[in-house]
Structures are given as C-alpha cells and as structure tokens.
Amino acid sequence: MGGLTMRKRFERRTIGLFCILMAGIIGIMGSVYRIIGDEGILAAAAQQGTYRCTIASFRGTIYDTNLQALTGLGELTKLSSPLDSEDIFWVNERYQEDQDAVHVIGYLDGDGNGVDGIEKAYNGYLADGGQLSAVYQVDALNQAIAGMERTIDDTSELQNKGVVLTLDKEIQEIAQEAAEKYLTKGSVLVTEIPSCEIRASVSLPTYSPYDVANTLDEKGAPLLNRAFSSYPVGSVFKLVVAAAALEKGVSTSLVYDCPGSISVDGMEFKCFNGVGHGKVDLEKAIAYSCNGYFIKLTEQMKPEELLSMAEKLGFGSSVELAPGMSSSAGNLPVKKDLSNPKAKANFSFGQGDLLATPLQIAAMVNTIASGGLYTEPSLVEGLVDENLVLTEREQPKQAERVISSQTAAFLQKAMRASIEYGTSKKGKPSANGAGAKTSTAETGQIVEGQQVVQSWISGFYPASNPKYVITVFAEDGVGGGTSCGPVFQEIADNLPIND
Numbered sequence: 001m002g003g004l005t006m007r008k009r010f011e012r013r014t015i016g017l018f019c020i021l022m023a024g025i026i027g028i029m030g031s032v033y034r035i036i037g038d039e040g041i042l043a044a045a046a047q048q049g050t051y052r053c054t055i056a057s058f059r060g061t062i063y064d065t066n067l068q069a070l071t072g073l074g075e076l077t078k079l080s081s082p083l084d085s086e087d088i089f090w091v092n093e094r095y096q097e098d099q100d101a102v103h104v105i106g107y108l109d110g111d112g113n114g115v116d117g118i119e120k121a122y123n124g125y126l127a128d129g130g131q132l133s134a135v136y137q138v139d140a141l142n143q144a145i146a147g148m149e150r151t152i153d154d155t156s157e158l159q160n161k162g163v164v165l166t167l168d169k170e171i172q173e174i175a176q177e178a179a180e181k182y183l184t185k186g187s188v189l190v191t192e193i194p195s196c197e198i199r200a201s202v203s204l205p206t207y208s209p210y211d212v213a214n215t216l217d218e219k220g221a222p223l224l225n226r227a228f229s230s231y232p233v234g235s236v237f238k239l240v241v242a243a244a245a246l247e248k249g250v251s252t253s254l255v256y257d258c259p260g261s262i263s264v265d266g267m268e269f270k271c272f273n274g275v276g277h278g279k280v281d282l283e284k285a286i287a288y289s290c291n292g293y294f295i296k297l298t299e300q301m302k303p304e305e306l307l308s309m310a311e312k313l314g315f316g317s318s319v320e321l322a323p324g325m326s327s328s329a330g331n332l333p334v335k336k337d338l339s340n341p342k343a344k345a346n347f348s349f350g351q352g353d354l355l356a357t358p359l360q361i362a363a364m365v366n367t368i369a370s371g372g373l374y375t376e377p378s379l380v381e382g383l384v385d386e387n388l389v390l391t392e393r394e395q396p397k398q399a400e401r402v403i404s405s406q407t408a409a410f411l412q413k414a415m416r417a418s419i420e421y422g423t424s425k426k427g428k429p430s431a432n433g434a435g436a437k438t439s440t441a442e443t444g445q446i447v448e449g450q451q452v453v454q455s456w457i458s459g460f461y462p463a464s465n466p467k468y469v470i471t472v473f474a475e476d477g478v479g480g481g482t483s484c485g486p487v488f489q490e491i492a493d494n495l496p497i498n499d
Contacts, residue, residue, distance in 0.1 A: 051138045058129035058159035059094065062105055062118055064169040065199075065381060067388055070100055071162075095209045100172050103225040104165070104201050104379070107209035116223075118380075121322035122163045125383060130158030157386045164381040164390070166197035171495065175200035178490040185220055185475040187227040188487060189362045190495070193466050194370035194399065196363055196377045198321075201227050226473065228327035230355040231454050234441030235289045235423075235480075237350030239364065239411055242286060244309035245297050246407040252282045254297070262292040264345040269295060272440070286414035287422030289438065291349045298348040303338035306347065312402040313364045313374060315356055321379040331355040351442060361458045362471040368415070369435075369460040369469060372408040373399040416463050424457060426485030429492035433463030436470075436488065438480025452476055457484035461492040468495055 062071045072094045099105060106117020114123035132155075137148040171190050179188045179202045190200035207215040207222040215222050246252070260276035262269050269291055271277060277290045285293035298306065310316065316332030333353045338344045346352035359377055367374045375397050382393040415435030418424040424436035436459025445452040455477025460466035470488050477483030 049138050049140075051136045052153070053134045053136070055132045055134060056156070057112070057131050058156050059108075059112065060122075060126035060129045060159060061162035062126070063162055063164045063384070064167045064172070065165065065197075066168065067164065067384075068169045070105060070165070070167065070169065071095060098176075098206075099209055100169060100176065101165075101167055101201055102206055102209055103203040103223075103227070104167065105209070107212055117225075117325065118163055118165065118322055121325045122383075126162060128158060129161070130155035130386075132156050160386040160388060161384055164384055166192075166199065166379055166381055167201065168199040172200040172202075174494045175202050175491055178487045178494075179204055179472075181490070182483075182487045183472075183474055185226070186473045186477070186484075187225075187358050187471075188473075188491070189227050189358050189469075189471045190491065191362050191366055191377060191469045191471075193366055193460065193469060194373060194375060196366045196375040196397065196469075198359075198377055198379050199468070201225075201379075203227050226475065227358050228321070230328040230330035230357045230360075231473065231475070232441035232443055233350040233354050233356045233361070234439030234454065234456060235291075235349050236361055236437045236439040236456050236458055237354065237356075238286060238289065238294050238348075239368065239415075239437055240310050240313055240315070241294050241298060241306060241348055242282060242411060242414070243313070243368075243403050243407055244301060244306050245282075246410060247309065247403055248301060248305060250282075250297065250300060252410055255279050255281050256285070256290070256293045256296050258290050258292045260292075262295055264295060265341040267342045267345075269345055283410075283414045283417055284422075286411075286437065287417040287420075287424075289349075289418075289423045294348040295345045298344055303335045303344060306338065306344075307332065307335060309402075313367055314360050314376070315354075315364075319359060319363075319377055321377070327357050327359045328355075330357055330360060350439065358456075358458075358471050358473045361456065361473075362469050365437075365458045365460060365469045365471065367402060368408050368411045369466045370399070370408070371405045372401055372403040374402045375399045412460070412466075415459055419459065419463075423481050424459065424485065424488075426481040427457050427459065427488035427492075429461060429489055431493075432461065432497065434461040434488075434492055435459050435463060435466070438484070440477075440479045447476075453478070455480045455483040457481070457488050459488065461495065462497055467497050468492075 061069050064070055104117055106114055106119035108119055109115045114120035133153040135151045135153055137145045139145055175188045175190050183204050186204055188202040192199050203226040205220045205222040257279045258277040260271050260274045271291045277288050280290050280293055310332055318326045318329040320326045331353055338347055343352055363377050378397050380394050382390050385391050412435050415437055419428050419434050419436050423438045427436050436457055439456035441454040443452045455474040457480045458471040461468050470491050472484035472487045474483035
C-alpha cells in the first residue's frame with residue numbers, strides 16, 4: 001500500500017509540473033505575438049516556404065551536322081495553377097508535321113521520355129533542357145501570401161544543348177522527297193566518302209511521332225527502321241565475291257560463255273529471265289549481273305575465302321550507332337553451309353541464307369569508293385552544351401584496309417560500266433556520272449501468285465572523285481533498276497558536290 005501511495009504522489013506532481021510548463025509557454029507566446037503584431041506574423045509566415053509553378057518544361061535539341069535543329073525547342077507542360085495573361089506564351093512543337101529522319105530521331109512517351117531512336121539513346125542528356133517557372137512565397141498552409149511578388153526562374157537556355165548527328169538536313173530532305181516519290185516500302189541511305197558518316201536515312205512507310213499508338217495497327221510496319229534491318233541481298237553481293245577473287249589473284253580477263261543457265265549438282269541456276277549474256281569477262285559480268293559467271297568464279301575459291309572477305313566488309317556484324325541503338329547483324333552462312341555446292345552457288349550471287357542491311361551494303365560500297373579502306377558507318381558526332389560548344393566528341397571510326405587499291409579501282413570501273421550500259425543504267429545521273437550495282441533478290445515468298453522480291457541499287461556519285469554512296473532498297477519491288485534506279489538518279493542529281 002505504501003508503494004502505491006508513493007507512485008500516485010509522483011504522478012500527481014508530474015502532471016502538475018507539466019501544467020505549469022504549458023501555462024508558461026502559452027504566456028510567452030502571447031507576449032511574443034503582442035510584441036510582433038500583425039506585420040510580424042506576416043513576415044514570419046513568409047519564411048515558411050515557396051511554391052514553384054512550372055509554366056513550361058524543355059527538352060534538349062537534336063541537331064544535324066551543321067547544327068541545324070532537327071527537333072523543336074520544347075513543349076508546353078500542363079499548368080498547375082492559373083497564371084496572369086502576360087505569363088501565357090507559345091513554344092515550338094518538338095517535331096515537324098513531316099518529321100525529318102523520324103526513324104532515327106524516335107519519339108517520346110506520355111511523360112516526355114524517349115522510347116525509341118536518338119530520343120531514347122540520349123534521353124538522360126536531352127531530358128534536362130531547362131524550365132520556365134513562377135515562384136511564389138507561401139504560408140504554413142501552402143497558400144500564396146498576398147502582397148508578395150512572384151519571381152520568374154528561367155533556365156530555358158538549356159534547351160539549346162543536345163546531340164549532334166552526322167545527318168545533313170538538306171541531304172536528308174533530298175533523300176526523303178525522292179524516296180516518297182517512288183517507294184512505298186523500303187529505305188534510302190546517303191553516306192559520305194570516305195568517312196561513311198550517314199548524311200541521310202529514310203525508311204518507308206513513315207509515321208507521326210505524335211500518333212504512335214494508332215500506327216501500331218497499320219499495315220506495312222511503319223515503326224520498323226528498314227535502313228538498319230536485314231533482308232535478302234541478291235546480286236549486289238557479287239561485288240564481295242569479285243573482291244575475294246581479285247584478292248586471290250584471279251584475272252579480270254577470265255571469260256565465261258553464258259548460255260543463260262548453269263547446272264550445279266543437279267540444280268539449274270538461271271540468269272535473269274534465262275537470257276544468256278554470251279562471252280563475258282569480270283567487268284561485263286558485274287555490269288550485266290551474270291549469275292553463271294559468278295557460280296563458275298566461286299568454283300575457284302574455298303568457302304572460307306568468300307566468308308573472310310564478307311566479314312572484312314562488315315557482313316554478319318551489327319553496328320552500334322548510338323548507346324543501345326544498333327543495326328541488325330544480318331546473317332552470314334558458315335563454312336559448313338557452303339560445303340554444299342548448291343548452297344555455294346546460291347551464295348555466289350547473294351541468295352540462300354544471306355541477309356544484310358542497307359547499312360552494310362552502303363559500307364561495302366564505301367570501301368570500294370574509298371580505294372579499299374573499310375570504315376564502320378557512324379551516326380553521332382557528339383554532344384553540345386547550351387552555347388553549342390561540342391563538349392563530348394565521338395571518336396572517329398578507324399579505316400582499315402581490306403582490299404587493295406587495285407581491286408577497288410577495278411570494281412569502281414565495273415560499277416561505272418553497270419551505270420553506262422548494264423543493269424544500273426536507269427539510275428544514271430543527268431551529269432557527272434556514277435558507279436552502281438543492282439539486285440533483285442528472291443525471297444521464296446508467294447503472295448497472290450507472285451513471288452516477292454527485294455530490289456536494290458547501291459553506288460557512288462560522282463563517277464570521278466566520288467563523294468557520296470547512295471543505297472536504295474525497295475521492299476516487294478520489281479527489280480533493282482526499275483524500282484530503285486529512279487530514286488538513285490534523283491538523289492544524285494540534287495546532291496551538293498561542290499562544297
């Protein structure tokens with residue numbers, strides 16, 4: 001009982017002391033309020049915090065090689081509170097109505113983050129493009145304090161920083177116009193010699209970066225970047241076989257009398273429409289695209305010699321064009337596959353299991369036009385800050401000699417012959433000449449009773465001191481010359497070559 005009484009006394013004393021302390025605190029606070037007055041209360045409340053209203057958020061810019069903007073300067077964000085009329089202004093849309101190089105640029109999701117292309121590859125850098133904000137003083141209840149002026153916080157200059165691509169806006173628009181005039185599905189690449197920097201990249205059908213959701217239901221796979229995807233190659237691959245033969249020491253004067261077809265291990269292989277070319281040497285075999293010649297040519301070579309040359313020229317390997325953004329590797333048969341005579345014959349003119357991208361074809365032709373030096377294609381030059389000063393530069397791709405200058409010179413000559421009198425003549429420019437090689441690759445697919453073929457032309461322009469490689473691919477085309485030649489011609493006729 002004594003312990004219980006002591007505990008009760010202690011609790012009473014504690015409660016009493018607490019009440020005395022609280023009374024004292026209340027008295028002190030009352031005295032402070034009387035001293036400070038209403039103005040003091042206002043000043044104290046003003047110190048309790050700020051409220052930031054974001055008027056607009058901006059995203060960094062994607063530029064071409066000449067620092068011309070390929071994307072707009074920002075986008076208006078949803079206002080989080082009403083603003084006075086003088087605060088309302090317009091900013092440029094991020095994309096054009098017909099966006100240049102849309103498959104390269106990519107698009108944004110609903111939160112403004114990149115989900116494809118360069119927008120995705122450099123999302124972290126582009127996302128921080130600055131803001132325009134209004135800052136208000138608020139009280140403890142987060143209410144704006146009457147009579148306190150707001151301030152404007154403007155970091156919108158950061159939208160000028162961004163990614164610089166190798167694309168050239170002028171050349172890109174030339175290529176887009178020509179592609180859209182003649183192609184329904186396909187791609188166009190223009191690369192500069194000898195650096196193999198991509199100056200234009202077009203893929204059709206195209207899409208609007210503002211309406212990606214509806215595009216998913218459209219036929220023709222508009223979101224697919226066909227310039228970096230792989231397809232059956234066909235006769236443009238004969239340039240690889242010719243290079244391998246010449247490096248082995250086979251004479252350019254080797255003659256084959258073409259009757260229009262040739263039998264290999266019981267299988268008949270035909271030239272186009274089964275029409276014979278008569279006696280042809282290597283130059284004419286390239287110009288006329290004689291299948292029989294190249295079948296006979298590969299009989300003098302081992303599978304590993306053919307595959308080695310293809311690998312040196314970039315076949316079977318993907319190219320990383322930006323962080324996390326790579327082209328398809330395609331498909332290159334292995335030595336065991338080519339031990340079969342029929343498979344080897346198919347391979348000699350780019351058929352069978354061989355798949356390659358327009359980018360790989362462009363790099364191969366760039367090697368020929370560069371005198372035998374292979375350079376991996378590139379798309380990004382570097383990053384610039386808000387003052388457009390290059391702060392991070394991509395390392396230039398290193399050139400590697402893969403064929404002799406003599407071999408390259410002969411292949412250039414044969415490609416000029418193809419433009420002048422061979423299968424590529426529908427791509428002949430109105431001036432300055434060119435060199436090219438066409439393809440009509442069988443796919444094995446039959447649609448509405450017709451075999452689906454993929455059509456190509458790839459070549460250099462102008463004929464002397466070439467500056468550009470133009471590669472045109474027509475999906476479901478009718479022939480390299482017919483489907484792709486006019487695109488090649490129109491682009492060549494409009495390219496700037498006197499810069």
